[in-house]
Amino acid sequence: MNNKYSIFSLIKNAFSNHENWSQAWGNPEPKKEYDAIIVGGGGHGLATAYYLAKKHNLKNIAVLEKGWIGGGNTGRNTTIIRSNYLWDASAGLYDHALKLWENLSQELNYNVMFSQRGVMNLAHNLQDVRDLKRRTHANRLNGIDAVWLNTEEVKRFCPIINTSPDIRYPVLGGTLQRRAGTARHDAVAWGYARGASLMGVDIIQNCEVKGIKRNGERVEGLETTKGFIKTNKIGVVAAGHSSVIANMAGLKLPLESKPLQALVSEPVKPIIDTVVMSNAVHAYVSQSDKGELVIGAGTDSYVSYTQRGSHNIVEETLKAILELYPIFSRMKMLRQWGGIVDICPDASPIISKTNIKGLYFNCGWGTGGFKATPGSGDLFAHTIANDEPHKLNAAFNLNRFVSGDLVDEHGAAAVAH
Amino acid sequence: MFLINCPFCGERDQSEFSSGGEAHIVRPKQPTELSDDEWAEYLFMRKNIKGVQFERWNHTHGCRKWFNVVRDTSNDKILSVYKMGEKPPENYK
Ligand SMILES: Cc1cc2nc3c(=O)[nH]c(=O)nc-3n(C[C@H](O)[C@H](O)[C@H](O)COP(=O)(O)OP(=O)(O)OC[C@H]3O[C@@H](n4cnc5c(N)ncnc54)[C@H](O)[C@@H]3O)c2cc1C
Ligand SMILES: [Zn+2]
Numbered sequence: 001m002n003n004k005y006s007i008f009s010l011i012k013n014a015f016s017n018h019e020n021w022s023q024a025w026g027n028p029e030p031k032k033e034y035d036a037i038i039v040g041g042g043g044h045g046l047a048t049a050y051y052l053a054k055k056h057n058l059k060n061i062a063v064l065e066k067g068w069i070g071g072g073n074t075g076r077n078t079t080i081i082r083s084n085y086l087w088d089a090s091a092g093l094y095d096h097a098l099k100l101w102e103n104l105s106q107e108l109n110y111n112v113m114f115s116q117r118g119v120m121n122l123a124h125n126l127q128d129v130r131d132l133k134r135r136t137h138a139n140r141l142n143g144i145d146a147v148w149l150n151t152e153e154v155k156r157f158c159p160i161i162n163t164s165p166d167i168r169y170p171v172l173g174g175t176l177q178r179r180a181g182t183a184r185h186d187a188v189a190w191g192y193a194r195g196a197s198l199m200g201v202d203i204i205q206n207c208e209v210k211g212i213k214r215n216g217e218r219v220e221g222l223e224t225t226k227g228f229i230k231t232n233k234i235g236v237v238a239a240g241h242s243s244v245i246a247n248m249a250g251l252k253l254p255l256e257s258k259p260l261q262a263l264v265s266e267p268v269k270p271i272i273d274t275v276v277m278s279n280a281v282h283a284y285v286s287q288s289d290k291g292e293l294v295i296g297a298g299t300d301s302y303v304s305y306t307q308r309g310s311h312n313i314v315e316e317t318l319k320a321i322l323e324l325y326p327i328f329s330r331m332k333m334l335r336q337w338g339g340i341v342d343i344c345p346d347a348s349p350i351i352s353k354t355n356i357k358g359l360y361f362n363c364g365w366g367t368g369g370f371k372a373t374p375g376s377g378d379l380f381a382h383t384i385a386n387d388e389p390h391k392l393n394a395a396f397n398l399n400r401f402v403s404g405d406l407v408d409e410h411g412a413a414a415v416a417h
Numbered sequence: 418m419f420l421i422n423c424p425f426c427g428e429r430d431q432s433e434f435s436s437g438g439e440a441h442i443v444r445p446k447q448p449t450e451l452s453d454d455e456w457a458e459y460l461f462m463r464k465n466i467k468g469v470q471f472e473r474w475n476h477t478h479g480c481r482k483w484f485n486v487v488r489d490t491s492n493d494k495i496l497s498v499y500k501m502g503e504k505p506p507e508n509y510k
Contacts, residue, residue, distance in 0.1 A: 243465035254461035256438065257490075302436035305467045305491050310418035312432040345461050402457040 005109050024190060025197035030204050033230040034062045036384060037222060038237060039209050039245060041065025042074040043185070044362055044369065045237035046192035046203070047377020048384070053199035055378075056385035061201045063193075064224060066208035070189030073239045074370065076339035078262050078284060078296040080275055081371040082119045082180035084139045084146050089395035089407050090348060091142040096392050097375025098179060104374055110191030112183045113289065119180035120149070120157060122278040122324075124169040132175045139177075147176050158274055160327050167323050169281050182275060182286055188373055212249040218357035219249070235360045235384050240305065240340025242363035249356055253363065254401045255342045258299045259309035260367050261317075263336040267291030271327070281320035293331065295321060299341065299367060309338035341366045346400075348407040351380050351393040360384050361398065419493045424500050425480045437473030439463050440485050441505065467491050469509045 003009055003022050013021055036052060038045045041063045052058045063069075081101060083094035105111050123129045132148070139146035154174045155163045163171045193203050204226065211223035212234065221230040236245050240257040267290050275286040284296035297317035300310050314336060322329055344350065344364035349372070351362050362380045365372065379393040389397060400406055422428045445451050445459055464470070470490050475483050487497040487509050497506045 241467070243463070244467050247464070247466075252458075252462040252464065254457075254463065255465050256463055257465055257467075302431075303438070303465060303470065303472070303490050304493055306493050308418075310431065312418070312430075401461040402453045404453075 024194040025203050028202045028204065030062060030064075030202065030207065030224070030226050030229050031060075033221075034202075035060040035231070036233040036235065037061070037229065037231045038063045038235045039222070040072070040236065040238040040241075041069035041189070041193070041203060041205065042072045042237060042239060043070065043188045043192065043373040044074075044239075044365070044376045044380070045235075046189055046196060047373055048235055048237060048362065048380045049201045049203075049377075050192045050196040050199070051378045051381035052385060053196055053201050056381055058385060059200045061196075062229070063196070063201060063203045064207045064209055064222070064229075065203070065205045066225075068205050069193050069203065070186050073339040073341060074189050074373075075185055076262065076337055077185055077370045078286070078294050079182040079185050079370055080119060080180075080277070080284065080286070080296070080368075081114070081183060082177050083144055083371070084119075084121075084135060084175065084177045084180070085409055086135050086138050087407055087409065088142060090409055091139065091144055092392050093349075093375060093379075093396065094372055095142070095144050096378070097372045100374035100378065101183065102179075104183075104188075104191070108191035108195050110187060110194060112187045112191055114181065114183040116179050116181040117274050117286075118157075118176055118178045119275040119277060120154065120174045120176045122154070122161075122174040122276065122280075123172045124278065124280045125172065128280060129172050132173070136175050145177055145179050147178075149174050149176055158272065158276055160272060160325055161276065162324055162326055169278075169320070169323070171324075180275070184289075185370065188370075192377070209245060209248070212245070212359070214249060214356065217355075219359050232358045233360070233384055234358060235362065235380060237362045237380070239363065239365065239369070240342050242342050242361065246361065249354075249359060251354060251356070251359075253350070253361070253398075254345055255364055256303050257305060257340050257342050258302065259304050259306060259338040260299045260341045261297040261309035261314055261336060261338045263295050263297070263314065263333050264288070264292040265295070265328075265331045266334050268293075268331070276324075278320065278324065281324070283317050283320035283324065285321060285325070292334065293328065299343070305340055307338050307340055343367070346406040346408045347410045349376070349396055350398055351376065351383060351389070352397040352399075353383065353387065353389070354398060419495065421474060421486065421495060422498050423476045423479060423482075424484050424498055425482050426476060429476070429479060433476060433478040435475045435477045437475055437483065439465075440471040440473045469496065471505055471509075
């Protein structure tokens with residue numbers, strides 16, 4: 001397991017028909033006790049373990065995943081990465097992540113296919129125009145690149161958009177963040193898993209957490225499908241299932257879990273070389289390196305853990321896509337799926353201690369946490385190791401719902417994804 | 418995606434309804450007496466259950482009336498529907 005991936009290892013392995021590559025990460029049985037346990041083997045959980053081992057010198061760590069790593073929202077999202085959020089706290093959080101993305105393939109020695117192809121957010125009415133212009137100003141004051149494009153500039157940047165003034169939701173302009181883009185979702189989970197595993201982190205798949213053992217105000221360990229495991233630090237990063245795990249410790253969280261859907265088309269030649277988002281009509285589109293259109297839809301309005309989502313939501317999204325991109329009218333859709341997203345009342349995440357000693361939560365990323373994966377892992381590791389938040393995640397504590405100091409990104413930050 | 422049996426109109430597609438979230442959260446009788454913790458509990462904290470959940474729905478594109486539903490959120494099966502003010506069915510507690 002010491003293989004560094006390089007041109008030399010590629011050549012060397014070619015001589016044995018690529019049959020002797022060593023496993024990218026281990027498959028150990030759980031030990032009796034760990035210094036820290038991360039619950040949830042998505043990108044955020046694996047990144048947390050990676051930075052705990054790398055920056056905080058904790059080596060006896062496990063990541064417990066009930067299914068397979070990256071099988072949750074990490075492997076189900078539309079991979080849009082951007083940092084153009086309105087409020088200072090969010091700008092700090094998401095741009096920290098974006099800066100880590102820029103060097104992540106080098107850091108992990110694993111190609112996460114980060115592609116800074118730009119993300120454009122469209123405005124369809126006067127209020128959108130005002131909000132998005134305000135956001136570009138706020139972004140620039142925070143040192144985040146952002147420009148406002150008028151309708152002609154939008155058309156020039158992405159010629160297949162229908163900018164005719166007589167459509168139902170005409171394009172009145174848009175914002176562009178050029179440093180934004182996409183990455184390969186699975187590779188992010190696999191890269192962090194490999195990096196963590198090389199530093200001695202145990203990644204334990206098919207191991208579901210069933211209970212949290214408490215001794216008064218502190219945690220003592222976890223009941224799992226592979227038996228009881230002792231630990232006095234538990235970091236929960238379980239996305240849509242955060243409330244389920246919180247309930248095991250007798251905690252309630254300000255979350256609602258809802259299905260969010262995406263779909264991909266048959267692969268075609270390159271047609272759209274950027275990411276275009278439209279919040280007003282709930283339609284987002286980019287093109288994968290394989291050539292599929294990757295389309296994101298909206299959430300269902302009700303709590304559900306079914307990981308499916310409703311058909312009418314997809315229909316509405318596709319209607320909007322067809323009006324904005326008439327050229328896609330004969331495309332065939334290949335696959336559709338759903339993930340369960342954990343939505344906070346202020347549409348901002350929680351990276352926080354709790355009032356139970358040794359129990360930490362990283363959740364509430366809702367429809368848009370993929371972009372934050374490296375930053376979230378880095379800051380959560382800091383919070384767990386020091387029992388104190390980093391200054392970049394201090395505002396994202398659980399107590400904000402008591403103090404009222406919310407980070408309200410709902411309307412503010414180009415909402416979803 | 419599922420059907421909801423509106424107690425006033427009968428069975429209709431879910432897309433005609435709006436979800437009002439968790440049911441039986443009692444509005445504070447004396448808001449001025451409430452502590453910050455109690456406000457947080459009332460406004461923001463939710464059970465968000467995976468399994469049998471009691472919730473409110475509104476028939477927005479129909480009779481526009483509110484009512485309660487007992488639904489299993491792990492498979493979207495509706496177990497019971499009852500009107501506002503009625504006692505929640507006992508057998509799902
Ligand atoms: C359709 C869709 C599109 C999206 N598009 C975007 C986008 O374009 N850009 C963006 O930034 N974000 C997007 N998101 C949001 C993003 O996917 C998530 O915020 C992010 O991936 C969350 O990562 P995570 O590691 O916290 O969660 P996950 O990857 O879901 O990992 C949580 C893990 O916890 C495990 N788990 C749960 N319960 C237990 C238990 N009891 N025991 C053990 N393990 C458990 C789960 O199996 C899961 O693997 C989208 C989401 C969806 C569903
Ligand atoms: Zn009705």
